[in-house]
Amino acid sequence: FAGTVCEKKGIHQLIKAMPAVIQKNKDVKLYIYGRDWFFPNGKSYIDYLKNEVLPKLGEINQHIFFMGSVPFKTLALKYAEAEVCVFPSLMETQGLVAPEAMAMNKLVLFSECGPGPETIEHKKTGLLCNPYKVEDIAQQINWALRHKIVGETIAERGRAFVLNHFEINKITQQNIDFYAHINENLV
Numbered sequence: 001f002a003g004t005v006c007e008k009k010g011i012h013q014l015i016k017a018m019p020a021v022i023q024k025n026k027d028v029k030l031y032i033y034g035r036d037w038f039f040p041n042g043k044s045y046i047d048y049l050k051n052e053v054l055p056k057l058g059e060i061n062q063h064i065f066f067m068g069s070v071p072f073k074t075l076a077l078k079y080a081e082a083e084v085c086v087f088p089s090l091m092e093t094q095g096l097v098a099p100e101a102m103a104m105n106k107l108v109l110f111s112e113c114g115p116g117p118e119t120i121e122h123k124k125t126g127l128l129c130n131p132y133k134v135e136d137i138a139q140q141i142n143w144a145l146r147h148k149i150v151g152e153t154i155a156e157r158g159r160a161f162v163l164n165h166f167e168i169n170k171i172t173q174q175n176i177d178f179y180a181h182i183n184e185n186l187v
Helices: 011-024 045-063 072-081 097-103 134-146 148-165 168-186
Strands: 030-033 064-068 084-087 107-111 127-129
Touching: 011 030, 011 045, 011 134, 030 072, 045 064, 072 097, 084 097, 084 134, 097 107, 097 148, 107 134, 107 148, 127 134, 134 148
Parallel strands: 030 064, 084 107, 107 127
Antiparallel strands: none
């Protein structure tokens, strides 16, 4: 996982999904990369997860690691090391983490909310989950870990999709064309 460690990113649900993942995949580890978020009272969200959520899940905390913020180059290396990159956001604009991981040829599990279906076609260019259902997050991660060869093919298609749709020169030209079209209609 990469992103701000806050409720809207679905990290709480991802952590709660981990017992069902670890039950079927004993060696799985969840690495969480990103800066902390703070409640209005100043309390750390990471501290909340560590002190109030993880203890209720038993020995699961031996499989979950909060890595903090890392430089972009380091994050790219972490994507490269990952088997699956999971971003179960409850709400999202067109975030960067899913396309970044897809560009690294990684199997991505993204939220079916917001831009998820615009970014990923389920089991064709990545995986989608209902981020409000812990069971679905676990089911999709377990599917990815059981179907590694199919997952590699999906990841390759995901990379091709991202390179085709998010390439900087293409997006720049689309924006120029859009503004030129608007300008033509105003004159």
